[in-house]
Structure formats: C-alpha cells, structure tokens
Amino acid sequence: MGAADFGAGGKQPRQKRGSLAPKRKKKKRIGFRIDMTPLVDITFLLLTFFMLATRLSQPQVMEMSIPPxxxxxxxxxxxxxxxxxxxxxxxxxxxGQQEPREIPLSQLQPLVVRENVRTESRLITALKVSPKAPYGRVIDVLDELNLAEIEITAQLAAKNIERKRRFALVPISDEERIKIGDLPANGNAQ
Amino acid sequence: MPKIKKRRLGISIDMTPLVDITFLLLTFFMFTAKFKTEAESQQKFVIERPKSTADTSKIPDKDLAIIKIAIDTVAMDTSYYYEMVNPKDWQQVLASVKDLPEEMRTAVQLKVGLGLLEKLIRQTRIVNPRTRFAIDADRRIEYHWIEQLMDVMRRQHATVFNFVTDREGG
Known part of the structure; x- marks a missing residue:
C-alpha cells in the first residue's frame, strides 16, 4: 500500500519547478504510518472466537431439601x-381431603398466596408428582412456588407474622393417580 | 497525443480507533470467557435445562458433585452420569470404589447405574463432607428418574441438593 510516502507526495512538483529559486533546506517531517489491516484481521478473528466460545448465561441453581x-x-x-x-x-x-381440581399454571401463584395468607403461614404444601410427568414441569411448579414466596412474605409481614415455609415433595400413591386420571380406574397399576 | 494516465485511487482509512475498540472488546471477552470443562467436552449429549426465574444463586464452582440425567440422542437412552469438580476428590472417590473397570478409573465422567451411583455418593460424602450435590437433568425426562435419585440420596443422608436450571429468556 502506498501509505508510507503519502506525506511527501504534495511537494514533488514544486521542487522541480523551483529549481532556480534558492534552495531552502526543509526539515523532513518524520511521519510514518503502519498498515494496520493484518492487525485488525487477527484481532477480529480472536474477538469472534472469544465471543462465540464464551457462555454468557451461567446456569443457576435451585436449592431443595428433602426430609431425611x-x-x-x-x-x-x-x-x-x-x-x-x-x-x-x-x-x-x-x-385437605377435597377432590383434586385442575388449575392452570398461571393461577397457581395466586392460589398459593391466598391459602398461605388465610392460614397465617401454617399451611403445608405437598407436591405429588406422577412418575411420568416431565421434569421440566416440576421445575415450573417449584418456580411458581418460589415466586409466590415473595408475595406471601410481604403480605404476612404486614400482619406481623413470621413466614415459615412448609413444603414437601411427597411420593404419589396409586389411588391418587387414579383420582387425577393418571392411571385407568380399573386398578391396573403399572 | 499523450495518453492521460488514469490516476489510481488509493484510500487509506485511519484504523486506530477501530483497533482500540476491538482490542478493548477482545480483552473483555478473554477475561470473562469460561470454557467447557473436560467432562463437558467429552460427553455426547446436550442437556436442555429447565427454565426458572426466581432464583438468583449461581452454581458453586468448587466442592461440587454433579449428577446428570441426560438423554443420549444418538443411542436414544437415558442414564445417570456422575462427575465431581474437585479433581483431587474425584481421584480419591474413584480409588475407594472397588470392582470398577480399569478404563473407568481415568474417566472424568462416569455413566452410572443407581447401584454404583449410591456407592459413589457415599464415598463422596466420606472423602469431602462439604461437597454439595447438583442435579443437572434434562427437562424432557420423566419424573421417576428424579424420584429414584432422591431415594438414593435420602439413604445417603445427602438431603440438601440443587437443581440446575437456566435463566428464563437468557
């Protein structure tokens, strides 16, 4: 690239024409340019590599404890x-002993908040999961319960009640699976 | 007639600010980059983690044992996988488990059944009682995999554990 002699280009015609004029010694300016294109190439290459290789979203954890x-x-x-x-x-x-009723995931949070506030934090929540349910769904429900916790604590704090969380993952029985229609009613347990 | 020479157009752009910014970004990404662990680069499956919003706690980076439940999409089978973050503890745990095939002693991640998993969890708790357990399971698996695992962990008194999730929308 002709970038290195760029600065001297303008003077050449004047020197030729002015050969009769008294020679003036001009101090040469030291200005140099480096061609940065390869540098930029490599830097961009590395940049794209690191951008693609890095994992921006670190996995997080949801703590659970089970009774011994x-x-x-x-x-x-x-x-x-x-x-x-x-x-x-x-x-x-x-x-309690009510018949199980279906509820959409979005309605779960208000229900849990309402019941916890009604019983003044004495409510025990038991989660019973069918062995065939997808694990992602379980986490969705746990997530909703965790989100409800914020609201419950806030509402109970207004009443000066300390929040003690009572929650358990309980194995499901065959009768309960029949009740919610997870197993056929004729009792052929798998 | 003299030929008029076509002037060559030579543009030179000052690339210094570009280089400045690029280097800045490069250093940023270099320092924040976290690479896959050895076990992760060896495994043949991808875990689709469940999404959660509420939790803000990050996964600990030491004293951690990870139990993965993953679907191998090539072989179409689901299995438990066990790995530990501390290499020293991992060596001790592997050394203390008898009747382990020779080729499994050098692995960084073991494909295990429930019986071996129980032995490994017990040894882990003996070697380093501070070890925390994380369950990294695919969101598509059926719940009985988790239920059986929790039974095993309850028997080994590892009653506190973590579910690994991804942030919603992240």
Whole structure:
C-alpha cells in the first residue's frame, strides 16, 4: 500500500519547478504510518472466537431439601394443600381431603398466596408428582412456588407474622393417580 | 497525443480507533470467557435445562458433585452420569470404589447405574463432607428418574441438593 510516502507526495512538483529559486533546506517531517489491516484481521478473528466460545448465561441453581426419612406428620385438614402433576403435565390441587381440581399454571401463584395468607403461614404444601410427568414441569411448579414466596412474605409481614415455609415433595400413591386420571380406574397399576 | 494516465485511487482509512475498540472488546471477552470443562467436552449429549426465574444463586464452582440425567440422542437412552469438580476428590472417590473397570478409573465422567451411583455418593460424602450435590437433568425426562435419585440420596443422608436450571429468556 502506498501509505508510507503519502506525506511527501504534495511537494514533488514544486521542487522541480523551483529549481532556480534558492534552495531552502526543509526539515523532513518524520511521519510514518503502519498498515494496520493484518492487525485488525487477527484481532477480529480472536474477538469472534472469544465471543462465540464464551457462555454468557451461567446456569443457576435451585436449592431443595428433602426430609431425611419419610415420616408421618399429622396435619390439620384445613391446613394442607396438595398439588398434583399428572403424567401429561396438567396440574391439580386439593385442599385437605377435597377432590383434586385442575388449575392452570398461571393461577397457581395466586392460589398459593391466598391459602398461605388465610392460614397465617401454617399451611403445608405437598407436591405429588406422577412418575411420568416431565421434569421440566416440576421445575415450573417449584418456580411458581418460589415466586409466590415473595408475595406471601410481604403480605404476612404486614400482619406481623413470621413466614415459615412448609413444603414437601411427597411420593404419589396409586389411588391418587387414579383420582387425577393418571392411571385407568380399573386398578391396573403399572 | 499523450495518453492521460488514469490516476489510481488509493484510500487509506485511519484504523486506530477501530483497533482500540476491538482490542478493548477482545480483552473483555478473554477475561470473562469460561470454557467447557473436560467432562463437558467429552460427553455426547446436550442437556436442555429447565427454565426458572426466581432464583438468583449461581452454581458453586468448587466442592461440587454433579449428577446428570441426560438423554443420549444418538443411542436414544437415558442414564445417570456422575462427575465431581474437585479433581483431587474425584481421584480419591474413584480409588475407594472397588470392582470398577480399569478404563473407568481415568474417566472424568462416569455413566452410572443407581447401584454404583449410591456407592459413589457415599464415598463422596466420606472423602469431602462439604461437597454439595447438583442435579443437572434434562427437562424432557420423566419424573421417576428424579424420584429414584432422591431415594438414593435420602439413604445417603445427602438431603440438601440443587437443581440446575437456566435463566428464563437468557
């Protein structure tokens, strides 16, 4: 590239014409240019590599704890909320001994908030999941419960009640699976 | 008639600001880059993690044992995989498990059944009691995989664990 002699280009014709004129010694300016194109090439190459290789979204974690042993705990019927997830991902809920009723995922959060505030944080939430339910659906439900927690804590704090979370993942029984239609009613348990 | 010479057009752009910005971005990405671990580059499956919004806690980078449940899309089978982040602990755990085939002793990630998994979890808890467990499962798997795993962990008194998720929309 002709970038290096760019600065001297303008003077050449004047020197030729002015050969009779007294020679003036002009100090040469030291100006140089480096061709940066290869540098830019390599830098962009590296930049694209690092941009593509890096993982921007770090995975996060959702902490769970399970009781060490399966123990029977007596609970008041009015203070038990059971959530069921059927094999096809449909969600059901039952208060106490009620028959399970279907509920869309978006309605879950208001329900949990309402029931927790009504019972003044004594509510026990049990989640029973069909063995055939997709795991992603379970996480969706847990996520909704976590989101509801913020609202519950805020509403209970207004009433000066301390929030103690009571939640358990409970294995589902065959009778319950029949109730929510996860197993056929004739009792052929798989 | 003298030929008029066509003047060659030579444009030269000052590339210095461009280089400045590019280097800035390059250094930024170089420092923030986190690469795949050895186990991740060896595995033949991709885990589609479930999405969650509420949690803000990041996955710990040491004292961690990861139990993966993944669907191998080539062989079409689902299995448990076990790996640990601390290489020293991993060596000790592998050394303490008897009746392990020789080629499995050098692996960074083991494809395990429930029986071996239980042994590995027990040894992990002996070698480093501070180890936390993370369950990194595909969102498409059926729940009984998780249920059986939780039974195993309950028997080994590893009752606190983490579900690995991805941020919603991220």
């Amino acid at each position: 042993e399966v123990t029977e705990v007596e609970v008041k019927e009015s203070e038990l909320l059971t959530l069921y997830i059927r094999g096809d991902g449909k969600i059901f809920y039952a208060l």
